[in-house]
Amino acid sequence: MSSSDEDEIPDLVPAADKVPITIITGFLGAGKTTLLNYVLSEQHGKRIAVIMNEFGDGDSIEKSMSVGSGGEQYEEWLELRNGCLCCSVKDNGVKAIENLMTKKGRFDYILLETTGLADPGPIASIFWIDEELCSDIFLDGIITMVDAKYCLKYLSEKKEDGSINECTRQIALADVIIINKTDLVPVEELNDLRNNIRSINTTAKVMETSHAKTNLDDILDLNAYGDLATNSLESTFKERGYNINDRHSIDKSVTTLTLELEGNVDKEILDKFLQTLLWEKSILNSDDKPIELYRLKGVLSLSHTDIRCVVQAVHELYDSHPTTPWKPEEKRINILVFIGRNLDRDVLLKHFKQCLMDKT
Numbered sequence: 396m397s398s399s400d401e402d403e404i405p406d407l408v409p410a411a412d413k414v415p416i417t418i419i420t421g422f423l424g425a426g427k428t429t430l431l432n433y434v435l436s437e438q439h440g441k442r443i444a445v446i447m448n449e450f451g452d453g454d455s456i457e458k459s460m461s462v463g464s465g466g467e468q469y470e471e472w473l474e475l476r477n478g479c480l481c482c483s484v485k486d487n488g489v490k491a492i493e494n495l496m497t498k499k500g501r502f503d504y505i506l507l508e509t510t511g512l513a514d515p516g517p518i519a520s521i522f523w524i525d526e527e528l529c530s531d532i533f534l535d536g537i538i539t540m541v542d543a544k545y546c547l548k549y550l551s552e553k554k555e556d557g558s559i560n561e562c563t564r565q566i567a568l569a570d571v572i573i574i575n576k577t578d579l580v581p582v583e584e585l586n587d588l589r590n591n592i593r594s595i596n597t598t599a600k601v602m603e604t605s606h607a608k609t610n611l612d613d614i615l616d617l618n619a620y621g622d623l624a625t626n627s628l629e630s631t632f633k634e635r636g637y638n639i640n641d642r643h644s645i646d647k648s649v650t651t652l653t654l655e656l657e658g659n660v661d662k663e664i665l666d667k668f669l670q671t672l673l674w675e676k677s678i679l680n681s682d683d684k685p686i687e688l689y690r691l692k693g694v695l696s697l698s699h700t701d702i703r704c705v706v707q708a709v710h711e712l713y714d715s716h717p718t719t720p721w722k723p724e725e726k727r728i729n730i731l732v733f734i735g736r737n738l739d740r741d742v743l744l745k746h747f748k749q750c751l752m753d754k755t
């Protein structure tokens with residue numbers, strides 16, 4: 396894994412026995428608590444720990460955690476040095492969860508609610524780094540819950556400083572988006588919202604619920620930061636009805652853009668390209684605005700190896716590792732999916748092409 400702060404952290408693929416942690420984000424009242432209570436009541440024999448991260452009581456040194464186990468529920472307290480899990484998670488939040496598992500037995504899943512946190516990126520990065528540092532926990536993905544009635548309003552909010560509003564950011568970073576409260580809006584409004592959400596983030600799985608009633612299989616075992624299964628990016632697009640080369644017609648500054656190139660990539664040149672994009676943020680679009688990347692996923696064919704390489708990035712962190720071998724008859728295709736602001740197909744394609752060994 397690489398970051399602007401920590402240059403060389405050993406690349407370790409998460410061991411199978413680590414516990415997945417999923418970050419649940421969304422605006423006040425979207426239905427996160429309803430979802431988590433529903434998950435706890437529908438565990439199907441799984442041992443699920445739900446951490447409700449409430450804000451407002453800054454002096455508190457403990458956080459409530461509901462653990463569902465074998466159809467029963469009990470409440471535990473997570474001791475933190477600082478009242479807010481998100482602020483102290485770097486120091487001792489992961490440790491606190493691990494200690495609790497030592498005391499109380501292993502959880503199968505951990506769901507962490509992040510009410511009041513505008514941007515799930517930093518906390519996702521922390522769990523992602525921690526996984527590499529031999530923690531018992533690994534980041535499974537980010538679920539963003541939106542309120543079908545108010546989401547369009549939140550999406551269109553303009554920030555005075557010109558930055559991206561929180562709702563757009565949460566949708567851009569999501570691996571699963573749950574549009575809840577569908578009972579409160581007419582079909583046309585729901586269609587409009589769904590199209591807007593998909594124009595921002597094309598790769599996330601979008602679900603629609605009333606009273607947060609979901610299928611647990613849709614929100615657990617996301618493996619969004621792990622290996623992308625063979626051809627999974629291509630099949631994701633096909634399943635969701637997108638052409639991999641689609642341009643988005645809706646005029647939005649935050650979008651998903653997918654590039655596909657045949658050939659073999661030089662890893663060193665690619666690393667340099669991603670570092671310029673993620674850390675230096677010095678690649679400009681055709682309007683001279685800096686391209687800001689929130690999330691990146693990719694499958695690459697590297698020169699000098701027959702093993703596929705997966706690349707993932709969130710905020711300034713990125714990681715790449717080998718996965719499955721290319722079959723001799725397979726076309727060596729490189730796919731990069733960017734989610735960010737001011738993305739420019741021509742500019743990014745030019746840089747991506749420069750990473751190819753054979754640039755013809």
Ligand SMILES: Nc1nc2c(ncn2[C@@H]2O[C@H](COP(=O)(O)OP(=O)(O)OP(=O)(O)O)[C@@H](O)[C@H]2O)c(=O)[nH]1
Nearest residue numbers: 423424425426427428429510575576577605606607
């Ligand atoms: N009509 C309708 N109401 C819902 C639905 N889902 C949740 N609610 C209600 O909406 C209110 C807010 O739901 P919560 O689950 O507390 O939302 P939350 O995202 O946890 O909100 P905070 O705890 O404030 O962050 C509650 O009164 C729920 O009963 C839904 O699908 N339809």
